[in-house]
Amino acid sequence: MQVPMKIEEKKTEETMEERLARVGAKIDHLIVKAGEARGHVEEKLEALKAKEEATLKKGEEVLDELKLAMDCAWYDVNEAWKDIKEGTERAAQKLHSKKAADH
Numbered sequence: 721m722q723v724p725m726k727i728e729e730k731k732t733e734e735t736m737e738e739r740l741a742r743v744g745a746k747i748d749h750l751i752v753k754a755g756e757a758r759g760h761v762e763e764k765l766e767a768l769k770a771k772e773e774a775t776l777k778k779g780e781e782v783l784d785e786l787k788l789a790m791d792c793a794w795y796d797v798n799e800a801w802k803d804i805k806e807g808t809e810r811a812a813q814k815l816h817s818k819k820a821a822d823h
Contacts, residue, residue: 734742
């Protein structure tokens with residue numbers, strides 16, 4: 721069984737101050753790295769926001785084009801319906817006048 725040595729007997733071990741200094745340096749290093757990472761994340765976030773805005777703008781433009789196309793198509797459908805209705809009415813009138821002439 722091994723007997724633990726007292727702190728005073730550990731001459732090759734680092735002192736408490738040295739250990740705290742080393743740990744403090746590691747903490748400082750981690751703080752710097754966290755700051756760098758935060759900056760990187762903020763850059764990426766800004767890039768994503770810019771991309772999102774561009775995509776939304778493009779989506780709005782496409783939607784506007786689609787609305788215009790739908791308006792034009794709706795107008796064409798109405799015109800075609802008018803033509804069909806007028807053609808049907810003319811055909812019905814011709815049919816009625818032909819029937820009246822045949823009697």
